[in-house]
Amino acid sequence: MTAVRRCTDLSSLPSPAPLLSRLSSAASRLLQMRKYGSRKEDGGRLRNGRSSSASRPGFIDPSSWKYFDSRAVGIPAGAIPRNCMTVLQMLKRKGFEAYLVGGCVRDLLLKRAPKDFDVITTASLKQVSSFKTNTTQVKGNENVNCSEETDGHDEGDILRWKDSLRRDFTVNSLFFNPFNYRVYDYVNGVKDLRKNKTRLAMEMKYMLSYGAAESSIRLLRKYGLLDILLPFQAAYLSDQLKGKSSDRGLMLMNLLANLDKFFSADRPCHCSLWLALLAFHNALVNSPQDAQVIKAFAALMHFGTWDIAIEFLNEDVGAPVTYVPEAFGRSGAKVDNLMERTSHLASLVKSSVDTLTCLNTLKQSVVRYPGASQFSGLVFVSAREKGRVLGIFNGLDSDLTSYDKRRGSHGIDYKLLEDGVTAEVRFVLGKVIMDTMSAESPCASTDDAAALPRAAADVTDADHRPLSMLFRSGESE
Template identity: 40%
Template structure:
């Protein structure tokens, strides 16, 4: 609750700058209500409140847009089409949140969009969109035309109710906004003018952190029951509350979610679990009687726990989801195999409670990547302080490594059995998990089932590689899963031999290692790419450097001759004590090194001179100045000694 109040206070300060003067001069706002009738929808349009808001007043400008999305927007605009950011990304920018993705909408049709980009395909049947590949990113581009064609009957009603004298661009945006799910998702952002367009009172709902359907909630959820899950996901991540009619409709129509196909269920649940809002999402699913359609086993567990204790956070499942949320976010998501593996692990513990020390070793080996190191850490740090019921059966440190290996292997096998049950059609647990995902999750625990005592994949880095984690990389997922379990059973503390204990500083043991570890694998790949790019650049300039090198050698011959002429003058100086003589010898060596610096300065000067004639004259001037300074300092050495390095400043 405290988080929600803080968020509201922050939003109020961001919205203070919004005034009546920011409304459209033509005073148009389709704040309308739709009422269901037996044969049609009756639209009542209130033409008073269309708004355009200067995004700068909310701290938003085009610099926040990632480069791939910006490229798509700019190419479409340069080709004469209107292009905007739309939907959830605009909502998140207004709330000062990091968007999950950046969706683009344009006045071009999908075929026109596809012609503008080399790597672009049209996907989807009911609501086709273009997927544009820019570098390593995929940008989803929709068309105003697609939405209009999809709901031709509604379009006729909308056009009949359109305000007279309305600007054509406003009309296009308004018509599109009428087909969206929630008011806060119907905002358009024009990064070229830095203006946010609001046609549905979405900014007002954002200010009050209220989630409201654009049309009556019953009608909206009957049109697409997946909007119920989308609403819960948004509320969980942003700390929003539902309007009264929206909440009532969710409760009354929650059973319709069961009819969704498996892929849609998986997609929606993954959005809830992999982007930093797993704990709150599970709480909301349970509150609105929806958890049974996704996680029936865990719903029964939570119901039983709630009936036995009033301390919500004592539940092991919720603790693990909390620690999962601490590690992932919208800009650092995980692949679904992480949370599926976590749920399978928890289900195995509830079905077959385990000794706390066995769990310590299980998680330590996953985290450290080596059997011996995991066992050693568990023996040094495991304590009888875990109080999770029914998951933990007790604590008894097992002396024999052979017996310990057998028990850890047994636990890993139990987890794999739970994973296989998820994708089994005859099982009532999470049947929307595909066999491919189930097989990938089982791979996480294979190392604890097969030859566990010789397992040795010790990590070189304790930093999470979020690129690999998002791609479902098995070793990276295994490491993060072990980390979450260790943090849960240790009360937030976990680590390995190479980690520094920072409890005195109030930090988790893992955090210190992640800040000082080796580069991540994906970073090394990027560095290799940059290195290759620099080598190509060097090759491109090699011809010019070869020409300059020939000129440089001629001049350096003359310079060396001048240097040899100076040596007798230096040797003919009055005799000096031995110590001072040694000092002069060092200074002479510095002279030679300094001439090497002069040589480098000359090379840099040459590279910046466009013509050979100018290059020769400038080179002579530089060498002459250096030699004259050297003569002066040798002659004045006795009277005013100074470091020779000052010659080349």
């Protein structure tokens, strides 16, 4: 797997900033978690990331063992394929204990379709083969690997606990009994699973919320991390940059550059802003829109009412800015039709938020790029953040004549913005898109990142230095 080798070598490369190094480390760990199947260490060594109770030979600490109802943690009853259930039922009818274990349980918890299913059982391989089950594969598309428990005990927690200590990662040490809907966790695998996703989301916020989003995306792509962290954006850039030496003029990069204009190390934005921006761009890639519709959508978010947005559009006499494939030239649509199309764009953007939180939706979006790198199968945005992002677009997909989200001031309240207050995020998001669609608002590019304007005129360069400056040394080959 090329992507794995490329990322695991990151430690040997000079990192342009400690932040990128931390993100690389987090992504590498998540890549390791993606390995399907459950390898066993030679000689019975304890696997990496073992629990503290495992550090003392012979010591067992049952207080750290946890049990979950699979239905409560999001594994639906029909998640196990029929072929796999046939194997489990056959073992159960013969009086043997049988569990799903390893990467398949991890993937089910992450709402991903497992590539294969590992089964651990108290039956010996000889006993399994005696009732005509293939121990490596059954009929169908799913691989089902059966392994024999290595200890002489009949069953129980001690046996499962011992087996969990032999596995490579804590997240591959989970057991699942689909007959009693129970997930067994002896080494805090579920906690580690959640912690890694939370940490990754935190690191991404540091890179994209502090005035360095454009530079960060460029660096993540350079070091092979964008394929893992933001697969759709990575595929989009790879496709758009075929035969090109610069990302100048790409809508995604212009959006990020205009986003960076407003923020710095001491004036960050809430992550819901750049998440909403990514969802907006995704919607345009999948469903290109008239430039006038995009400007109407942005003006409505920024000014808060349809009447003011139309007034702005009527006064805007500049040539339409177009992007391929996202935005095409003005079609001369009437206002009534424009309202309908603007509302439709809002519904498309809301739907595209799922690409940030739903693995299947993300896969469908990436499929449009046949030449994309191997899909990482990674989504790290929480359900809570999804709700925040959707809240930004609430009301924009209905009757716009009654839409009224006007704010009391014309400037940005950075405290409210950092806290993720919806009205403030919507206001700035509209402005970023308006600037990107304006020919009079040139964006920073690979060559002129140093020319990024400051977010506020009353802040000096010394105390309001764009974070993108920290990454300039890493942009040159």
